[in-house]
Amino acid sequence: MSNQSDGNTKPPCLPRNGLVKLASQPNGLSSASITKGTPAVKNRLCQLPPVPALTSPAFPVPTERPPPSLASPLSLAALAGGPCPSSEPLAAGLSPGESPSQAPASPTERQPLAVDEKILNGLFCYFSACEKCVLAQVCKAWRRVLYQPKFWVGLTPVLHAKELYNVLPGGEKEFVNLQGFATRGFDGFCLVGVSDLDICEFIDNYSLSKKGVKSMSLKRSTITDAGLEVMLEQMQGVVRLELSGCNDFTEAGLWSSLNARITSLSVSDCINVADDAIAAISQLLPNLAELSLQAYHVTDTALAYFTAKQGYTTHTLRLHSCWEITNHGVVNMVHSLPNLTSLSLSGCSKVTDDGVELVAENLRKLRSLDLSWCPRITDMALEYIACDLHKLEELVLDRCVRITDTGLSYLSTMSSLRSLYLRWCCQVQDFGLKHLLAMRSLRLLSLAGCPLLTTTGLSGLVQLQELEELELTNCPGATPELFKYFSQHLPRCLVIE
Numbered sequence: 001m002s003n004q005s006d007g008n009t010k011p012p013c014l015p016r017n018g019l020v021k022l023a024s025q026p027n028g029l030s031s032a033s034i035t036k037g038t039p040a041v042k043n044r045l046c047q048l049p050p051v052p053a054l055t056s057p058a059f060p061v062p063t064e065r066p067p068p069s070l071a072s073p074l075s076l077a078a079l080a081g082g083p084c085p086s087s088e089p090l091a092a093g094l095s096p097g098e099s100p101s102q103a104p105a106s107p108t109e110r111q112p113l114a115v116d117e118k119i120l121n122g123l124f125c126y127f128s129a130c131e132k133c134v135l136a137q138v139c140k141a142w143r144r145v146l147y148q149p150k151f152w153v154g155l156t157p158v159l160h161a162k163e164l165y166n167v168l169p170g171g172e173k174e175f176v177n178l179q180g181f182a183t184r185g186f187d188g189f190c191l192v193g194v195s196d197l198d199i200c201e202f203i204d205n206y207s208l209s210k211k212g213v214k215s216m217s218l219k220r221s222t223i224t225d226a227g228l229e230v231m232l233e234q235m236q237g238v239v240r241l242e243l244s245g246c247n248d249f250t251e252a253g254l255w256s257s258l259n260a261r262i263t264s265l266s267v268s269d270c271i272n273v274a275d276d277a278i279a280a281i282s283q284l285l286p287n288l289a290e291l292s293l294q295a296y297h298v299t300d301t302a303l304a305y306f307t308a309k310q311g312y313t314t315h316t317l318r319l320h321s322c323w324e325i326t327n328h329g330v331v332n333m334v335h336s337l338p339n340l341t342s343l344s345l346s347g348c349s350k351v352t353d354d355g356v357e358l359v360a361e362n363l364r365k366l367r368s369l370d371l372s373w374c375p376r377i378t379d380m381a382l383e384y385i386a387c388d389l390h391k392l393e394e395l396v397l398d399r400c401v402r403i404t405d406t407g408l409s410y411l412s413t414m415s416s417l418r419s420l421y422l423r424w425c426c427q428v429q430d431f432g433l434k435h436l437l438a439m440r441s442l443r444l445l446s447l448a449g450c451p452l453l454t455t456t457g458l459s460g461l462v463q464l465q466e467l468e469e470l471e472l473t474n475c476p477g478a479t480p481e482l483f484k485y486f487s488q489h490l491p492r493c494l495v496i497e
Contacts, residue, residue: 115139121148129155132151147184152184152185156186156188157186157190158189158192159189159190160193161192161194161198161221163176164198178202178205182206182212187214188215188216188217188240189213189215191216191217191219192220193219193222194221196222196223196224196226196230199230200227203235210235211236212237214240215239215242216240216241216242217242218244219244219246220244220246221248222248223243223246224249225252225253225256227249228249228254229253231257232257232258232259238262241265242268243267244270245268245270247271250272251272251274251276251280254284255280260285260286263289264288265285265288265291265292266291266292266293267292267293269294270295274295275302275305277302278298279302283305287313288313289314290315290316290318291314291318292318293318293319293320293322294321295322296324299329300328300332303329303330303332303333303336305336310336310337311336311337311339314340315341316341317337317340317342318344318346319344321347321348322347325350327355330345330355330359334362334363338362341367342366342367342369343368344369346370347372347373351377352377353376353377353381353384356371356381356384357381360388360389361388363389364388365391366391367392368392369395370396371400372399373400378402379406379407382411383410385414389414390414392417393416394419395411395420395421396421397421398421398422398446399423399425400425402427403425405429407432408432408436409432411435411439412436417439417441418443418444419443420445421446422445423446423447423448423449423450423471424448424450426452428447433447434457434460436461436464437460437461440466443468443469444467444469445467446470446471447470448496449475451475453475455479455481455482457477459485468494469493469494469496470490470494470496473497483495483497
């Protein structure tokens with residue numbers, strides 16, 4: 001949420017990872033941000049859903065002070081439960097200096113609906129997380145309702161290292177009060193740029209850290225092997241762990257700190273992670289359900305380390321930009337993890353059609369397959385997919401530059417496919433789109449950046465009446481007239497320009 005001087009209250013476009021950044025306060029208080037727990041299309045997130053107005057005949061607008069603008073910056077102190085402007089409550093029907101409990105019950109004298117908890121519980125469900133942060137500053141009554149954990153389910157606070165401390169008048173640093181986060185029952189945190197000491201301070205100051213925190217994400221942090229070990233030893237409730245851009249821990253740290261209770265692990269862009277890290281993961285995490293890995297030095301050998309235990313429990317494997325993985329690694333993977341339902345080989349540039357054939361023949365339970373940025377994939381791979389993966393619901397082929405209309409003809413036989421991504425597939429033409437018109441199960445179709453598609457070919461997509469989302473960004477054939485045509489003939493479809 002940015003502090004816009006023009007008064008525009010439309011929230012900023014969220015990046016794909018779902019981060020919502022709240023600007024810093026000019027008074028020196030730090031800021032915080034909240035990230036969506038469930039991924040969503042960024043363009044959809046940019047559009048506010050229709051919500052009831054805060055003012056109505058039953059909610060008169062006080063003339064002394066207007067409601068806070070949604071563009072106002074929020075400090076970490078405010079998010080964590082800082083002082084509420086109680087000297088001048090903004091709830092309708094309350095006079096300056098009057099608390100909600102002192103408000104007269106007579107509707108002829110006051111309007112108590114503005115502090116009626118039953119009404120507020122229903123009303124606040126319609127607001128976004130950022131708007132709830134603002135509304136919680138209106139008065140104590142609103143904060144009391146909004147700070148119920150049910151309003152914050154699925155959200156993760158993002159705290160930067162510099163936001164964790166307040167500078168006292170004498171120059172000393174004091175760790176911020178996190179009681180507001182505990183009141184709302186947050187069970188997951190993302191800490192950015194923190195050190196071992198910062199993590200220890202967080203554990204000591206957040207009352208739910210020992211048992212109540214289920215998910216921890218560390219990004220661009222200087223955590224060492226010792227810090228990682230202390231964190232996982234002290235925070236006994238952590239079952240989901242993410243390490244991104246952390247270059248100070250080593251594989252030895254994983255061997256000493258990983259605990260069998262962890263069911264989801266994501267390691268990306270950490271320079272000390274190689275094959276031995278996968279060995280530690282496979283030996284120490286028998287209950288692993290999800291593994292996401294971005295490591296440039298992981299080889300085919302690492303994928304042979306998985307044991308029979310992971311074969312039963314692991315259902316999601318994401319390998320991003322593992323450049324050394326070849327078809328031999330795919331052989332090891334399909335035999336070690338036969339129960340996968342979601343697989344990503346995005347950026348594994350050495351994987352070919354033969355590797356995809358191995359996947360299709362051995363992983364028949366797959367519901368999601370990501371082959372984006374695999375330049376060696378051709379139409380033949382799509383034939384293997386169409387023949388064997390009858391349960392597949394999502395297929396990502398972004399930047400597969402050798403895919404042609406012939407490959408789309410194979411996919412047209414897949415009755416289960418609901419989401420198809422063809423971003424920047426530069427050989428797809430209008431004729432290929434005609435094959436997709438038979439796919440009545442499609443709900444999401446992305447053709448962003450396909451340069452050969454024309455307005456005529458795209459207009460035929462109106463036959464997909466069940467389509468819910470269509471992405472046409474950077475598509476030369478997408479004209480203003482075409483978007484108007486879609487709005488008339490695909491009224492239930494979100495068309496992303």
